[in-house]
Amino acid sequence: MNAHVIQASVSTDYGSALPPLNKMTRCLVLPLMFGGSAVLGLSSAQAATSNVEQVTIYQGSASVTRALPITGNGEQTVVFSCLSPHMDKESLSVQVQAVGNVNVGEISIEELTGEQAAQCQYQGDAKVQTQQNTLANINAELEAARLAKAYLQNLTKATQVNTDSTIANNARDIETQATSINQRILEIQQRQARAQDALNQLMSGSATSTFNNVTQVSVRTASRSPSNIKLHYQVRGAGWEPAYQARLNTTSEQLSITASAIIAQQTGENWTNVPVTLSTVNPNQSTTGQLPYVQRLSLYEENQDANVRRESPMMDAAPVMMAEAAYTKGAGVSMAPLPNFTVSSQNKNGIIEYRLPQLVSIPSDGRRVRTVIGEQSGSSKLWIRSTPSVETAAYWYASAPFLTPDWVDGSLQLYRDDNYVGQSRYSYQMLKEQGIGFGSDPNMMVKELTNEDKQGEKGVLNRTQTITTTNAYQFTNQHNRSVRLQVLGSEPISRDDSLKVTVTNTPPVTERDWNDNQGIVAWEFDLPSKQSQVIRSTSQVSYPANKMLAGNQ
Structure with missing residues (x-):
């Protein structure tokens, strides 16, 4: 059975004057003093279904805008029924906006249960x-x-x-x-x-979730001509997350990254063919920053307890709301244009909004609806990276110079030469600094040659002692072409003037403090096909004989 929103009108002639109601927008939330049958009892009742004009989905919640027509004139009560039981009813987030010369009076919100709620079960399906x-x-x-x-x-x-x-x-x-x-x-x-x-x-198998209750909003209006009234409200139980796919062609050195949005909701409302905007803002996070901690110091006096208290400055409490846990015509006939699914995005001072061009249906059963929100592609720089002191293996890496910071962090699926190689994490800053890893490379052989430590002897006349460490690794390119190899290593860092560190690298390192990481060094060179390269590093640490060496390894 279809559940309808009831727009009840009273055929009362007020002459040229409208009832003295506040015009345009009201945010008063008042409890209903009558049941749903009282609304149905008004004269000249007409049935109408509210249309969803816009849905903006955040992390854990959504903003919904619905519209209802106002027919006739005079005073009438407009009813938005079959709304989500998870509507935020305790705050002033329920707002009404009238279009045209319409006066808006009190807003009443009530919970409907039993048969009235059951009638709403399949609305919108x-x-x-x-x-x-x-x-x-x-x-x-x-x-x-x-x-x-x-x-x-x-x-x-x-x-x-x-x-x-x-x-x-x-x-x-x-x-x-x-x-x-x-x-x-x-x-x-x-x-x-x-x-x-x-x-x-x-x-x-309907997509509609069943609830024991639904929400109904009644709005008192007065107008002289037909118009429209809009209801804006917040609802819990909706959210979206980004997901990315990166595809690398190692022959053409082309890289493409596709961004998708995975949307799901369990609000109790079925959103069928509605305009959707996705926002990166998280309404559940703190909205104010903290002030610095100030120490209150006092001197300790005998027979008196210390009065050292930690007092936090007064600040506005940030409201926190916990979020509740996707044309073809016959020959000879002109073809209709294909729909355009290109998503438009807008950066509003760090808050990014993705406006989907097509109408989207998102049922209220928690199913995951996926839609593409963007794609970036271009030429990439490829190299093979190895950190032999950690693992005798090598991995494919690619740069993405075309990336823009508009995309937020999310899961990243990786495809190399049309083969799925695993999953990583998309982070713009990390990918710009370190590149995108595309799995291990079995054609780059890494072999450890030397890994030894030698400690100098301490005698009566010796005032210093030394520790010498030597590491050597061999890299063999078994590809049928030359590849760019990047090897990462490390050098000891002295934090004491009496502790001396000397490091000898063969061949010399290409970069020290790699990517602003102190102590990490990098070798970069082209390794021809079927050729090998040995990298050797020797470090010598000298310190006073009467001291003990402390480190983090």
Whole structure:
């Protein structure tokens, strides 16, 4: 059964003056003093369904805008029914805006339970509504056929015939008509059974979540002409997260990254063919920064407890709300233009909004709806990176100079030469600094040659002692082409003037303090096909003999 929003109007003539209601927007939330039947009891009641004009989805919540027409004139009560039970009703987030010369009065919010809530269960499910209409038409046909059969039966009893020929002719006519009606009733009953089965299957697998209650908002209005009224409210139980796919072609050195949004909601409302905007803002995070801690110091006096207290400066409490846990015509006919799914984005001082160009259907059952929100691609620089002191392996890496900081962090699926190689994390800053890893490279052989420590002897006359560490690794390129190899290593860092560190690298390092990481060094060179390269590093640490060496390794 379809649940409708009721717009009840009272045919009262106020003359040229409208009732003294506050105009345009009201945010007062008042409890209803009457049940849903009281609204239905108003005269000149008309049924209307509110349309969702806009949905903006955040992390854990959403802003919804609905619209209802105001027909007629005078004072009337407009009712938005079958709304989410998770609507934020305690704050002033429920707002009403009237379009045109309309006065807006009090706003009332109530919870509906039982049968009234059950009627809202399948509102907005287009397939269920279509099947319900089909079944209703079949039931009407069946009722008409049964009425025709009953009429024929009554006519037969009331008809008096006088001759044998007339009796025979009437009997044959009645038999023919009765047979036709019975066959029609049987055929309609079979269609009715099939339609009922189809409806039951749709309802059992419907995308609509069932709730024990729903929210209804009633708005008192006064107008002289038809207009529209909009309801803005916040609802919990919705959210979205970004997901990325990176595809690297190692032959052409082309890289493309596709950004998608995974949307899900369990608000209790089915959003069917609605405009959707995705916002990167998180309404659940703190909205104010903290002030610095100030120490209150005092001197300790005998027989008196110390009065050292930690006092936090007064600050506005940040409200925190916990969030509750996707045309083709025949030949010779002009083709209709294909829909454009290009997402427009806007950066509002760090808050990025993605406006989807197409209408989206997001059922309230928690299913994940995925839609593409952007793509960036271009030429990439490729290299193979190894950190042999940690792991004797090498990995493919690619730069992405075309990336922009508009995308927020999210999961990243990686494809190298059309093969799925794993999953990582998309972070603009990290990817710009370190590149994107695309899995291990079995064609780069890494072999450890030397890893030894030697400690100098301490004698009576020796005032210093030394520790010498040597590491050597061999890299062999088994590719059929030359590759760029990057090897990362480390050098000890002295934090004491009496502790001396000397490091010898063969070949010399290409970069020290790699990517502003103190102590990390990098070698970069082109390694020809089927060739090998050895990297050797020797460090010597000297310190006073009467001291002990402390470090983090």
